[in-house]
Amino acid sequence: MKIFKNIFDFQKEFNTEEKCREYLEQQRWDGTPACPFCGSINVHRFPNGKIFKCREKGCRSKFSVTVGTIYENTKIPLTKWFLATYILSVHSKGISSLQLAGWLGVTQKTAWHLNHRIRAMLTDKAPELLEGIVEIDETYVGGKEGNKHASKRTVKGGTGNKAMVLGAVQRNGKVRTKVIPKTDSANVVETVKGFVAPETTMVTDEHHAYKKLAADYIHKTVNHREKEYVRNEKGFKVHTNNIEGFWNILKKQIVGIHHVVSEKHLQRYCNESAFRYNNREAFQDERFATALKQCNGSLTYKELTGKQ
Numbered sequence: 001m002k003i004f005k006n007i008f009d010f011q012k013e014f015n016t017e018e019k020c021r022e023y024l025e026q027q028r029w030d031g032t033p034a035c036p037f038c039g040s041i042n043v044h045r046f047p048n049g050k051i052f053k054c055r056e057k058g059c060r061s062k063f064s065v066t067v068g069t070i071y072e073n074t075k076i077p078l079t080k081w082f083l084a085t086y087i088l089s090v091h092s093k094g095i096s097s098l099q100l101a102g103w104l105g106v107t108q109k110t111a112w113h114l115n116h117r118i119r120a121m122l123t124d125k126a127p128e129l130l131e132g133i134v135e136i137d138e139t140y141v142g143g144k145e146g147n148k149h150a151s152k153r154t155v156k157g158g159t160g161n162k163a164m165v166l167g168a169v170q171r172n173g174k175v176r177t178k179v180i181p182k183t184d185s186a187n188v189v190e191t192v193k194g195f196v197a198p199e200t201t202m203v204t205d206e207h208h209a210y211k212k213l214a215a216d217y218i219h220k221t222v223n224h225r226e227k228e229y230v231r232n233e234k235g236f237k238v239h240t241n242n243i244e245g246f247w248n249i250l251k252k253q254i255v256g257i258h259h260v261v262s263e264k265h266l267q268r269y270c271n272e273s274a275f276r277y278n279n280r281e282a283f284q285d286e287r288f289a290t291a292l293k294q295c296n297g298s299l300t301y302k303e304l305t306g307k308q
């Protein structure tokens with residue numbers, strides 16, 4: 001049964017702190033509250049319903065459902081957090097901090113911090129290795145930016161104002177991305193091995209760095225320099241259209257929504273886009289539940305900016 005199908009239903013469903021808390025407990029703990037400090041399920045719930053106490057000797061910690069999650073240590077009510085999480089996990093393009101500030105009635109600074117914390121939540125903490133047929137490609141986010149005026153550049157910092165991202169997408173499956181310092185063999189080999197199961201068929205363009213992977217993978221190359229984009233081989237088509245499609249989505253989101261992002265935060269933007277891509281076939285309520293299940297973690301304002 002669907003819990004909600006659209007934003008109207010969503011807001012009816014999660015209009016009080018209590019409803020949000022109960023739903024978060026369900027997703028985070030699968031209905032069995034566990035101490036975030038020692039992991040014990042031997043816990044006592046206080047009559048107010050919100051606070052728990054661990055019964056383990058030597059722990060005895062008090063906690064609520066948000067302790068140890070991205071939502072901890074904030075004056076923002078869960079109803080607002082939930083709406084922001086809904087928008088980032090479900091909305092096709094994400095949302096700028098200026099727009100989010102307007103929607104939630106918070107300052108832009110708060111919305112910016114919220115946005116980044118939710119991006120951290122949308123990061124797949126235990127991704128599986130890709131297999132089958134995997135397309136791999138590298139891109140410069142911001143494209144050829146050397147000639148652009150500084151205010152028009154998509155990424156601040158990085159090599160020549162460009163940041164490099166390596167991506168791999170399994171056909172009919174998931175995408176994975178990593179911001180890398182440069183596309184030399186060492187970086188490319190290490191990243192691909194972290195993404196793709198050995199002996200998988202991988203399709204790349206003619207970039208020399210991929211040649212080092214020939215020993216571990218079945219490597220097919222599409223020759224873009226010769227204007228070759230799709231080649232039919234026994235049983236499958238050799239092309240990198242899926243990963244290039246993902247780059248288009250990523251760049252549209254970054255340029256269209258955020259205009260400019262700093263290189264040190266770029267991985268989080270990639271993770272946000274990848275989350276929506278990887279859950280593209282799931283219903284709204286499933287995507288939202290998947291996001292909440294990944295709520296463990298933290299990202300403080302100081303970690304984000306170096307400032308208090």
Ligand SMILES: [Zn+2]
Pocket residue numbers: 035036037038039040054055056059060061
């Ligand atoms: Zn405990």
